Amino acid sequence: MDDLPPNVKVSKWLPQQSVLAHPNVRVFITQGGLQSFNEAAYYGVPLLGIPFFGDQHHNVAKMVDAGIGIELKFWDVTRDSISDAIRRLTEDKRFNENMKQFSAVYREHKEESLPKAMWWIEYVLRHNGAPHLRSAARDLTWYQYLLLDVIAFALAVVVCFCISLYCIVRFLISKLLQFKKLKTS
Structure with missing residues (x-):
């Protein structure tokens, strides 16, 4: 330039x-x-x-x-x-x-890494492993952790909706065809 x-x-x-x-x-x-x-x-x-x-x-x-x-x-x-x-x-x-x-x-909030790491190690030792900081995910079963139960429920809702929609559309089409046959005869 x-x-x-x-x-x-x-x-x-x-x-x-x-x-x-x-x-x-x-x-x-x-x-x-x-x-x-x-x-x-x-x-x-x-x-x-x-x-x-x-x-x-x-x-x-x-x-x-x-x-x-x-x-x-x-x-x-x-x-x-x-x-x-x-x-x-x-x-x-x-x-x-x-x-x-x-x-x-x-x-x-600037802080040195080593003193901070040492403080957390000592904190965990002082509080017997700090169970209050433990992730709740440790108490879940594997399928709950992976949200497979939620996915299965959502999938079931979607499948039920699709089946219902299919049945309604099929019913309406059959009624429309019946109406059309009555009108032409």
């Missing part, structure tokens, strides 16, 4: 966390993936979300609800819509303030 302004860099790959950590980054345009959402939250960068599929719609909706970003539907993407969204994100200080607060809450 020859006509790029000097403040725009194009590359096949960029280290996303390093870019987000840069103090001059004002807005992060993302598809709304969870990793990108987490990284932007960590570095406190407001978001412009353009979701495509999967969990992206949910993540972008969460970001909009939290007041830390704006959603733009893919089919609504134009030069003007992106420009307007970026302008709104940079000029409305609420997005930046909300994201700084969101980032502070997000960073608050």
